[in-house]
Amino acid sequence: MEEKMGRRERKKMQSRKAILDAAVEQFSQKGFKETSVADIMNAADLGIGTFYNYFQSKEEILVQLIQQMVTEVAEALRELKAANRPADELLEAGCRITACFLDKNRYVLPLFISAAEHSGLPEGSDKQPKVASPGFKGLYERILREGQERGEIRQDVPPELIAEMFHSIYQAAALSKLAISFQENVEMKTRLILDGIRVRK
Amino acid sequence: MEEKMGRRERKKMQSRKAILDAAVEQFSQKGFKETSVADIMNAADLGIGTFYNYFQSKEEILVQLIQQMVTEVAEALRELKAANRPADELLEAGCRITACFLDKNRYVLPLFISAAEHSGLPEGSDKQPKVASPGFKGLYERILREGQERGEIRQDVPPELIAEMFHSIYQAAALSKLAISFQENVEMKTRLILDGIRVRK
DNA sequence: GACAAAAATGAACTATATTCATATTTCGTG
DNA sequence: CACGAAATATGAATATAGTTCATTTTTGTC
Numbered sequence: 001m002e003e004k005m006g007r008r009e010r011k012k013m014q015s016r017k018a019i020l021d022a023a024v025e026q027f028s029q030k031g032f033k034e035t036s037v038a039d040i041m042n043a044a045d046l047g048i049g050t051f052y053n054y055f056q057s058k059e060e061i062l063v064q065l066i067q068q069m070v071t072e073v074a075e076a077l078r079e080l081k082a083a084n085r086p087a088d089e090l091l092e093a094g095c096r097i098t099a100c101f102l103d104k105n106r107y108v109l110p111l112f113i114s115a116a117e118h119s120g121l122p123e124g125s126d127k128q129p130k131v132a133s134p135g136f137k138g139l140y141e142r143i144l145r146e147g148q149e150r151g152e153i154r155q156d157v158p159p160e161l162i163a164e165m166f167h168s169i170y171q172a173a174a175l176s177k178l179a180i181s182f183q184e185n186v187e188m189k190t191r192l193i194l195d196g197i198r199v200r201k
Numbered sequence: 202m203e204e205k206m207g208r209r210e211r212k213k214m215q216s217r218k219a220i221l222d223a224a225v226e227q228f229s230q231k232g233f234k235e236t237s238v239a240d241i242m243n244a245a246d247l248g249i250g251t252f253y254n255y256f257q258s259k260e261e262i263l264v265q266l267i268q269q270m271v272t273e274v275a276e277a278l279r280e281l282k283a284a285n286r287p288a289d290e291l292l293e294a295g296c297r298i299t300a301c302f303l304d305k306n307r308y309v310l311p312l313f314i315s316a317a318e319h320s321g322l323p324e325g326s327d328k329q330p331k332v333a334s335p336g337f338k339g340l341y342e343r344i345l346r347e348g349q350e351r352g353e354i355r356q357d358v359p360p361e362l363i364a365e366m367f368h369s370i371y372q373a374a375a376l377s378k379l380a381i382s383f384q385e386n387v388e389m390k391t392r393l394i395l396d397g398i399r400v401r402k
Numbered sequence: 403g404a405c406a407a408a409a410a411t412g413a414a415c416t417a418t419a420t421t422c423a424t425a426t427t428t429c430g431t432g
Numbered sequence: 433c434a435c436g437a438a439a440t441a442t443g444a445a446t447a448t449a450g451t452t453c454a455t456t457t458t459t460g461t462c
Contacts, residue, residue, distance in 0.1 A: 006459090006460075007459075007460085008407095008408070008409085008458090008459060008460070011409085011458090011459085012408085012409075015409085015410090036448085036449055036450080037449075037450065037451085038449075038450095046410075046411090047410055047411040047412060048411075048412065048450095048451095049410070049411050049412060049413095049451090049452080049453085050409075050410050050411065051450095051451095052450095052451070052452075053408095053409065053410075057450080057451080058449095058450065058451095157389070157393065158381075158389075160379055161379065161381075161386065161389055161390065162393075164373055164377060164379065164386075165370070165373070165390055165393075167373065168369040168370065168372060168373030169366070169369065171369060171372070171373070172365055172366070172368065172369030172372070176365060178361055178362065178365065180359075180362075185362065185365075188358070188359075188362055189362065189366055192358065192363075192366075192394065192397040192398070193393065193394075193397070195397050196393040196394070196396050196397040197393070207428085207429080208428075208429085209427090209428055209429075209439070209440085212427090212428085212440085213439090213440080216440085216441090237417085237418060237419080238418075238419065238420085239418075239419095247441075247442090248441055248442040248443060249419095249420095249442075249443065250420090250421085250422085250441070250442050250443060250444095251440080251441050251442065252419095252420095253419095253420070253421075254439095254440065254441075258419080258420080259418095259419065259420095
């Protein structure tokens, strides 16, 4: 890989990072819609026009932020999966990892939610950004499928469906107004699902 | 109740309905964000300014639309609940009613989703419209609680949590890209949860 | 130091939500 | 019926924010 990097590229990375950081800060504080591109660029101490040298639109930066976070968590999950543990254990651990990540990075919750917004666009719309979930959902799906192959998970539940369910649990927990913590919320639900899909001995 | 209504009020209702209908049509077709107030009012054959005699903002009309739909479904559920059937049966029927309603009213799905958008706003924001869910979630919660009292539902699962879970299932199904129908999607997940929370005999 | 490529910039452009002063319609009253 | 007041309708004007672009500034090379 390229380890060398001219001053130019380094500077460009710096600006990019400054914009991303400022965006996280502003989005977390005021929400996506209430944050203007001008807000972001002021916080980043850069001219407004500069924004469009790095991102195609205000929406794109949100998508990239989410993408980045999902990748980070998915990476941790993938490592765990390599250890070849039974599916239910993996899923429970996965939920713990995710919850832990979100707990440490409180600011992502509002972003996570803002992402849902874009799904409101009608099917064909070319503006529709393909948001991050495949990374997550695909991984969960594979874990479940392999669990089925090993006879740990019931055969009569479609993995895509359960994966979707796990995903929606995170989404819902992020929005939750309940008194319990994100972690508790997600763990209880996860265990419930696992009880439902585990092959009973 | 007032059954009498002057021509004036009748006309006002007419305009209101025209705007709501036009909004549903336009939102369903182009999505919330892509629909302008002008689009709505053109479709309703009314002046643009008139919109603001009926709704405070473009967001408010979305909230009212959702509110209206949720109320409609919740009403059907409430009737069913009066029949005093066991909780799991009620919940399964509830899911069927909701799925059926959404199937008949395809246009609400995009709206349903657009509603999530507003949850992205930070907590304190006075702009945050309190969206519809309480009607739904509250009802599910009560059904679950009564099921617990009758010993049909496990005591160790907080009803608020399960209610939230059901809610998120609908949300997710609306967004789902899976091949199966909304109805199938929701029914499978519902049965899974029910299996998890029913008291085993 | 001079030239070219890359990056930064903010004024100008565009689109759209919202306001508002005015016009039109409705309806009770003399 | 006529009149005035209250309700409703209206679209031009305003304000805001995303995006473009011609220009300037910075960076790297010879």
